[in-house]
Amino acid sequence: MNYNEAKHYLVNAEFDKCENFFKENDYQLEYGYCKMLKCEVNEARKIFMPIRDRDMRADWAYLFIQFMNNYIQFMPSYLQIRNFLEIDIGLLIKSGLSEPVENVINACDIFYQINQESYKFIARVLLNYDYPSVAKIFLDKGVEKCYNDPELHFLYGNYHLHYKNRILAKHEFETSLEVLPEYYPAKMMLAKL
Numbered sequence: 309m310n311y312n313e314a315k316h317y318l319v320n321a322e323f324d325k326c327e328n329f330f331k332e333n334d335y336q337l338e339y340g341y342c343k344m345l346k347c348e349v350n351e352a353r354k355i356f357m358p359i360r361d362r363d364m365r366a367d368w369a370y371l372f373i374q375f376m377n378n379y380i381q382f383m384p385s386y387l388q389i390r391n392f393l394e395i396d397i398g399l400l401i402k403s404g405l406s407e408p409v410e411n412v413i414n415a416c417d418i419f420y421q422i423n424q425e426s427y428k429f430i431a432r433v434l435l436n437y438d439y440p441s442v443a444k445i446f447l448d449k450g451v452e453k454c455y456n457d458p459e460l461h462f463l464y465g466n467y468h469l470h471y472k473n474r475i476l477a478k479h480e481f482e483t484s485l486e487v488l489p490e491y492y493p494a495k496m497m498l499a500k501l
Contacts, residue, residue: 311335318342321403337366345403349373368392375415376400376408389423394433401437416446424453428460435463440470458488465497474501 309329315338317326323342330339340355356370368388374380393412400409413434419426427450434443447467450460465480478501484494 314338318345319399319402321345321399337363337369340366340369341399344369344373344376345399345405347405347408349377364388365392369396372396372412375412376405378411378414380415380418383418383422386423389419389426389429393419393426394429397430397433398437401433413442413446416449420449420453425457427453428457428463431460431463435466435470440467443467456487458484458491458494461487462491462494462497465494469497477501 309326311333314326314329314335317323318330318338318341323346327339327342329335330342336355336359340352343349343355344352353370353373356366360367360370364387368384368391371382371384371388372392374382397409397412400412413430416426416430419430423429427446431443431446431450434440434446443463444467447460447464450457451464454460461480461484465477465484468474468477468480478498481494481498481501484491485498
């Protein structure tokens with residue numbers, strides 16, 4: 309097995325196929341993720357702790373465990389939320405960890421205080437994993453707080469398309485273009501409608 313194969317197994321929540329590879333080849337970040345996504349969080353913390361100072365992703369994962377367990381002491385950075393929140397919620401969903409997903413998304417207001425795009429990140433991952441009714445909660449919050457984000461309106465348009473409401477979808481894509489006239493994804497969707 310090589311690293312890319314092992315990473316494929318990790319991303320697809322097949323930890324039994326990749327955990328030993330990461331451990332034996334000293335890929336501490338990935339090994340820690342295997343442990344974290346198997347809910348062996350104390351072991352994951354021990355793995356992440358020594359590499360936190362040199363690896364922003366390990367520092368994020370160490371902090372993310374707090375949100376998974378609904379016990380928050382330390383805050384992540386703007387860039388950590390921007391780079392990793394959406395990805396790691398997706399990994400939790402793929403791993404079948406519904407309670408940690410719920411705990412993380414319930415911390416949305418904390419994330420928003422650090423990064424105002426957080427509602428959008430959460431909505432997008434929930435739409436991508438086919439949880440549109442939950443995604444709508446975060447789309448509503450996002451539009452309320454950051455109305456001038458063209459991508460939020462684009463995502464809202466896709467939400468409406470999920471429910472086959474072409475009129476509301478068209479309105480959201482048009483709103484996206486009012487905010488940013490050259491926003492290509494909205495132009496493309498309007499051309500398809």
